[in-house]
Amino acid sequence: MTTSRLAARVGAFTKHGVAVSYGLLVVLIVAAVIYNPAFASWGNIQAQLQIATFIGVIAIGQTLVILTGQIDLSVPWNLTFSSILMATLYGQGYGAVTAVGAALLVGIVVGLINAVGVAVFRLHSLVWTLGMNALLEGLTMVYTNGQPPDSTIPGFVRFLAVGHVGGFPVAPIVWAVFAAITIVVLARSRFGRFLYATGNNEPALFLSGIDSRIVYVGAFVASSVCAVLAGILLTGYASQTYLGMGNDYLLVPIAAVIIGGTNIMGGFGGYVGTIAGTLIVVLLQSILSVAQIGQAGKNIVFGVIIIALVLLYAREARPTD
Amino acid sequence: MALQQEPARPSGGKTLLSARGISKSFGGVHALQAANFACERGEIHALLGANGAGKSTLVKILSGVQRPDAGTIAIAGETVDFAGPTDAVAHGVATVFQELSLFPHRTVAENIFIGHEPTGFLGQISQSRLRAAVGDLFASLGVDHIRPNALVADLSLSDRQLVEIFKALSRKPRLLILDEGTSALGRKEVQRLFALLRKLRAGGTSVIFISHRMSEIREFVDRMTVFRNGHHVATVAANAASDAEIVEMMLGQRVERSFPTKTVVSEAEAPLLEVAGLAAGSDLKGVSLTVRRGEVLGIAGLEGQGQGTLLLTLFGAYRRAAGTVRIDGAPARIGTPWQAKARGIALIPEDRKTEGLVLPMSVRENITFSVLARLGRFGFVSPAKERRFVESMMQRLAVKAASMGLPARSLSGGNQQKLVLAKWLETGADVFLFYDPTRGIDVGTKQAFYELIAGLTREGKGVVLYSTETSELIGLCQRVAVMDDGRIAETLEGDAITEENILAASLRMGRARPDEAVVVEAAQ
Numbered sequence: 001m002t003t004s005r006l007a008a009r010v011g012a013f014t015k016h017g018v019a020v021s022y023g024l025l026v027v028l029i030v031a032a033v034i035y036n037p038a039f040a041s042w043g044n045i046q047a048q049l050q051i052a053t054f055i056g057v058i059a060i061g062q063t064l065v066i067l068t069g070q071i072d073l074s075v076p077w078n079l080t081f082s083s084i085l086m087a088t089l090y091g092q093g094y095g096a097v098t099a100v101g102a103a104l105l106v107g108i109v110v111g112l113i114n115a116v117g118v119a120v121f122r123l124h125s126l127v128w129t130l131g132m133n134a135l136l137e138g139l140t141m142v143y144t145n146g147q148p149p150d151s152t153i154p155g156f157v158r159f160l161a162v163g164h165v166g167g168f169p170v171a172p173i174v175w176a177v178f179a180a181i182t183i184v185v186l187a188r189s190r191f192g193r194f195l196y197a198t199g200n201n202e203p204a205l206f207l208s209g210i211d212s213r214i215v216y217v218g219a220f221v222a223s224s225v226c227a228v229l230a231g232i233l234l235t236g237y238a239s240q241t242y243l244g245m246g247n248d249y250l251l252v253p254i255a256a257v258i259i260g261g262t263n264i265m266g267g268f269g270g271y272v273g274t275i276a277g278t279l280i281v282v283l284l285q286s287i288l289s290v291a292q293i294g295q296a297g298k299n300i301v302f303g304v305i306i307i308a309l310v311l312l313y314a315r316e317a318r319p320t321d
Numbered sequence: 322m323a324l325q326q327e328p329a330r331p332s333g334g335k336t337l338l339s340a341r342g343i344s345k346s347f348g349g350v351h352a353l354q355a356a357n358f359a360c361e362r363g364e365i366h367a368l369l370g371a372n373g374a375g376k377s378t379l380v381k382i383l384s385g386v387q388r389p390d391a392g393t394i395a396i397a398g399e400t401v402d403f404a405g406p407t408d409a410v411a412h413g414v415a416t417v418f419q420e421l422s423l424f425p426h427r428t429v430a431e432n433i434f435i436g437h438e439p440t441g442f443l444g445q446i447s448q449s450r451l452r453a454a455v456g457d458l459f460a461s462l463g464v465d466h467i468r469p470n471a472l473v474a475d476l477s478l479s480d481r482q483l484v485e486i487f488k489a490l491s492r493k494p495r496l497l498i499l500d501e502g503t504s505a506l507g508r509k510e511v512q513r514l515f516a517l518l519r520k521l522r523a524g525g526t527s528v529i530f531i532s533h534r535m536s537e538i539r540e541f542v543d544r545m546t547v548f549r550n551g552h553h554v555a556t557v558a559a560n561a562a563s564d565a566e567i568v569e570m571m572l573g574q575r576v577e578r579s580f581p582t583k584t585v586v587s588e589a590e591a592p593l594l595e596v597a598g599l600a601a602g603s604d605l606k607g608v609s610l611t612v613r614r615g616e617v618l619g620i621a622g623l624e625g626q627g628q629g630t631l632l633l634t635l636f637g638a639y640r641r642a643a644g645t646v647r648i649d650g651a652p653a654r655i656g657t658p659w660q661a662k663a664r665g666i667a668l669i670p671e672d673r674k675t676e677g678l679v680l681p682m683s684v685r686e687n688i689t690f691s692v693l694a695r696l697g698r699f700g701f702v703s704p705a706k707e708r709r710f711v712e713s714m715m716q717r718l719a720v721k722a723a724s725m726g727l728p729a730r731s732l733s734g735g736n737q738q739k740l741v742l743a744k745w746l747e748t749g750a751d752v753f754l755f756y757d758p759t760r761g762i763d764v765g766t767k768q769a770f771y772e773l774i775a776g777l778t779r780e781g782k783g784v785v786l787y788s789t790e791t792s793e794l795i796g797l798c799q800r801v802a803v804m805d806d807g808r809i810a811e812t813l814e815g816d817a818i819t820e821e822n823i824l825a826a827s828l829r830m831g832r833a834r835p836d837e838a839v840v841v842e843a844a845q
Contacts, residue, residue, distance in 0.1 A: 189701050190693050193686060201679045207638060207670050208690040208744060209662030267681065 017261015021276035028283050049172040056175045056278040057230040059253040060182050061223025063274045069199045069266025070125035072223040076246035077136035079231035082106040087151035087241045096154035111224030119213035161236025182271045199266025256281050337362040337527045343392035352378040354551040365528045367538045370548035371571045380500045384416035385409030413495035417485050417502035425474035430455040433488045479506050498529045515541040533623050535828045549573050580796030581775035584615040593783040594752050599644030605630040606807030612783040619798030620787035621823045627807035628787045632754045636668040637661040667745035671756040677741035680730040684722050685711045687729045688743045714743040735766025755786045791820050
């Protein structure tokens, strides 16, 4: 009796994945500060936000794609290839605008190809974008001859990544701007409306006379461009590009989206939750590092948290009709 | 249970199957109500009834797919309670369903013996014994035109249906049920099949045969049983009742309902929608029709005669194989639903839950999908404009919902269907395609829908209405096209639109069935 009532309570609470993820975030922050008060220092907060920016920007795209019920696995080598292209072009004497523009163009083309596979050929993105990732890895190897590129970085890229304005780091501001745009687009735009409808019930949207293919194009191009932007910021942050620089940016942003309460099958969730998810994964990594828990331990903790949350959210996703 | 005549063909006189007092409901809808059915040993017995009479439910219960809510089934005097389809097969009941259930990329032999493959001494499937078993089966049935090693995917539709029947026969059933199991067969093949079934009958096997081809039934079966509204009406010898008597047994007493006055449409008026030779998929084989402004064209026929494909193809959701569509005299190329929308065609699809609505999304969002571009600027939606639009639509259609923010899922079926219609009313559509819009909704809302459809015609819209409720077609339509096998069998007008005529046209009574086997194969 009591257990079932408790289960009902928990069930009602988890109806809001966003509330769960922000609750978890608060618990983590409190735990971290109690464990080591230095977590609350301005320097540490800046460092955490810096890292969160890369993950958060990629997670914008993943949120949009996952809301349609798809996934983008081409992020790692899309990020790496476009960053190396940018740095190499700039090093060869092309202008900063040309170099960054070329990187963004790569992102748009990759996103379009991803969308065509899903929307026109009706292949699942799990396979299609994985193939795209392998293709881009191969292209990168051909382009660089397997050698790490020797490159200089445009000044404004450095500024976006590590600059400060009035004592505040620029990168998190960039993230905040994109986050705000994403939230408004999801809540208020026609594209946002159709995105949720596609993830919930694409046939109904199709039979409402709406070209759902455009939704996939928007989501995958956004995801791809977000990956390129994160790559550019990462390049500025590290002052260099290197092979495999995108390897850590596939599963962590996806984890951030899921922890933030977005349903992996599409249709439910949003970027407000993903922000909490992003901060949770960054903070958790940091706490585990400070606690000197090795990579294996980190993986175990991440795995447990994702499994637990997915189980919790699955309770609400169960169809009631 | 009106007249229970003497069986025409006693054949030993022992009852093989006896089902008594069978009831089954689906969410308040009574599919079967204390229905009785009996089948003799060694007879071919047809099961007849209009849409919704309960035939399919009875077949599902007899084959163990569904369990009855009440009632008993006995086979050869032994009471049985099937736990599932395998259990029914173990008791000697094999069923061939309307939908084919073959594995296309396996061979004919593997499909026929699926689930009871002959095995070798290690328990592995023995290919040689499988070949021998199929060889024996084919020899006993006199089949020589299908190779046991052929892939099912390479067979014609009619041969696939035969394989399905052989699969059932490989179980050596005491009772074989064919649920529309001959719909893809040409006349010659049906004759061959029945020659074979007669051979089995001589050996004591019984066959329950569901078909809507009256001529087949007359020609091949011993007795027939008529169902209506979930009740057993009568069991008679195949030739003991006239066509008119059978139709009357199937229809019974009518329920009178009031319908709005039909809009008067002038014959001279130019057609709004003209369709010529439309064909698509495997079940729409060439339909021509016209709809004038202010007219409701009814689409009738038994279920699954291509009506759904017709509406979805007109709406651009299916690729058409042949045919032309004209709107207001101008050729319209409609290949997608958005092209259909742009040309002024609206569709109220079959299943409001999966095709009409996005159930978890709100009433407000569902009403505005098709007109969202008009309710804002630069790709963004104006909340105020949207709210006003939704309020006016909810008022106009009298949608009962506590708030427009509620998920569509929380509304009643009738109100959900109103949302689907609301989505289209302000898109500027001239042609409204309705797929059985009142299925499963309450009487009051049905009445409201009749008024709404009549209202559309008064505004000069054209309506194509497919309905499984014949009384709606009679009450609402100026003309009714009865479909059979992907074509229009007959178009009824004015006083000729009666239940008798619609049913008779659906069943193609008194008409010989053309040999369509060649057409079917050409369409592959």
